[in-house]
Amino acid sequence: MLYARTSPAEKRLLFREQLRSGELLRFPGAFNPLSAKLIERKGFDGVYISGAVLSADLGLPDIGLTTLTEVAGRGQQIARATELPAIIDADTGFGEPMNVARTIQTLEDAGLGGTHIEDQINPKRCGHLDGKAVVDTDTAIKRIRAAVDARRDPNFLIMARTDIRAVDGLPSAIDRAKVLVDAGADAIFPEAMASLEEFAAMRAAVDVPILANMTEFGKSELFSVDQLRDVGINIVIWPVSLLRMAMGAADRALDTLLVEGHLTSRLGEMQHRAELYDLIDYASYNHFDASVFNFHLEH
Numbered sequence: 001m002l003y004a005r006t007s008p009a010e011k012r013l014l015f016r017e018q019l020r021s022g023e024l025l026r027f028p029g030a031f032n033p034l035s036a037k038l039i040e041r042k043g044f045d046g047v048y049i050s051g052a053v054l055s056a057d058l059g060l061p062d063i064g065l066t067t068l069t070e071v072a073g074r075g076q077q078i079a080r081a082t083e084l085p086a087i088i089d090a091d092t093g094f095g096e097p098m099n100v101a102r103t104i105q106t107l108e109d110a111g112l113g114g115t116h117i118e119d120q121i122n123p124k125r126c127g128h129l130d131g132k133a134v135v136d137t138d139t140a141i142k143r144i145r146a147a148v149d150a151r152r153d154p155n156f157l158i159m160a161r162t163d164i165r166a167v168d169g170l171p172s173a174i175d176r177a178k179v180l181v182d183a184g185a186d187a188i189f190p191e192a193m194a195s196l197e198e199f200a201a202m203r204a205a206v207d208v209p210i211l212a213n214m215t216e217f218g219k220s221e222l223f224s225v226d227q228l229r230d231v232g233i234n235i236v237i238w239p240v241s242l243l244r245m246a247m248g249a250a251d252r253a254l255d256t257l258l259v260e261g262h263l264t265s266r267l268g269e270m271q272h273r274a275e276l277y278d279l280i281d282y283a284s285y286n287h288f289d290a291s292v293f294n295f296h297l298e299h
Ligand SMILES: C[C@](O)(C(=O)O)[C@H](CC(=O)O)C(=O)O
Pocket: 049, 050, 051, 052, 053, 062, 089, 125, 126, 127, 128, 213, 215, 216, 218, 239, 240
């Protein structure tokens, strides 16, 4: 009922333990608090909160237009809806290293389990588009150092994302990952890797957990959980997948509505009212106040 019973500090501790287990952790992207509940219900290990989804949700492109306040606010709404740890996308950290420091403390306060800071220049863009540019190594290091020094909960996971693969190739990505680990990054998110072999090479180069981004219609092939586990990946995200699925379904439903004038033919594809009420645990609210719940399955 209401929000998660597990405190943010406890979630972070459990997340660290899960990571230490060496298991591949599966983090689908939650596009709202309700979808985070579904991800938890299905038995996934955590939820990812995507910058691309956050901006698309506002009807905006993913080019660094969203503010820290917007991102932290939405992150808090999603994170507190689930017992699972939530990783949030902090783009380039919302400014200079001092802004990065403030970003980390704000995201900690919002109850997130961890975040990633990337080495793109501002304004950033989706990691799977052409024409990206990255900052020099010194600037990238300063962002990660600022992030790590600002953190108050040592279990808040700070991941360094590098976008350099698509710009300068794999050897540069490996070099950059190594220096960012030396700067204190807890994990590496190598963006837009081209093949499983590239993930394997990154695995061999660094000792920290590695995140794989299985976003659709991008530069990476879509590898399965088993394939990623076999090359030693620790976290896999499907950042935008549920939003793409939901929007695809909404698109088709609107077409049906235009043609048929009703949605009767699509009822079977919908989440039933009973399933929704179960997911948001209506029954507990009724337990709290018996006048709340007046829905019966047989109706
Ligand atoms: C992971 C990502 O940063 C995101 O915002 O979800 C995006 C995903 C996407 O645009 O498909 C990315 O830059 O890869």
